[in-house]
Amino acid sequence: MPELPEVETVRRGLERLIIGKTIARVTSDTPKSFPNDPIEVRSFLVGARCVAIRRRAKLLMIDWSSQYTLVVHLKMTGQLVYRGDENFGAGHPNDSLIGELPDRSTRVELTFSDGAHLYFNDQRKFGWMKLYPTSEVEAIDFLTRVGPEPLEDIFTPEAFVARIRRRNNTTVKAAILDQTVLAGVGNIYADESLWGAKIHPATRVREITDAQLGCLLGQIKYVMNLSIEAGGSTDRNYVNAEGKRGSYIDFARVFRREGQPCPRHPEVMIEKIRVAGRGTHICPACQVVAA
């Protein structure tokens, strides 16, 4: 599930791989994945040169010299994979989760003037890419509502506490998954950070002290930074821009580790429960619901 660290990893890869390249051809297989009028897409993208790759929350923004921007949300199973001479046959075969492209999950294919390709693959079709005039991107509804970037230094514990208190009456896991509270947390980093802060995910926000919330923000920053260093988490089918896995899941303390020992309590097994409608991983010894 691409969350902030996965999307940031894709952004960094694309920055290295496609900046300066010029689009020669665009094809898409379904309006759901790329709802713009195909004629307009061609007229605004073909001949355009890639000038920047930006990220905000879990959204990627690919800027073109035509003053248009491709905004991409990978949702659960989306992938943006580059194929060109640079990475052909590179790396260990086990690093890659995908083979020949396009394949049956390919929704959009960008062909560059040098013969390289960028594929937007999405098995479940929840993801999308949309073309906007660059000047209109910041007015996208989601971007006007989304909360601060957790990894920015100006997002302090005080700022986090002030924002999350608006959700005092819900569970802390639902609150940190709420993208209007802060940007980029999904199921993996929610569970990992709550374990790190020793807070039970079903605890109501109002029962948690400011100091504990400050600790939680520190854990969110910690696990996200660690994951970016590891190239993200490949739980099911996430891959980076080169089609390769991330390795954070190897460092995960609770996520997908039900039945295995808690790193703090070797005698206690991690349990999987349901909180905020999501599969949720906890150590029943570390994470006790506040009274």
Place this chain on the structure above:
DNA sequence: CACTTGACCTGTCCGC
């Protein structure tokens, strides 16, 4: 308004 649940999809896994 605050909060929770269901819908959107498809591949995989489990039990019968």
Place this chain on the structure above:
DNA sequence: TGCGGACAGGTCAAGT
């Protein structure tokens, strides 16, 4: 072996 159903989770719409 085949098949039905549960499950995976980011976000928005609908419901309470």
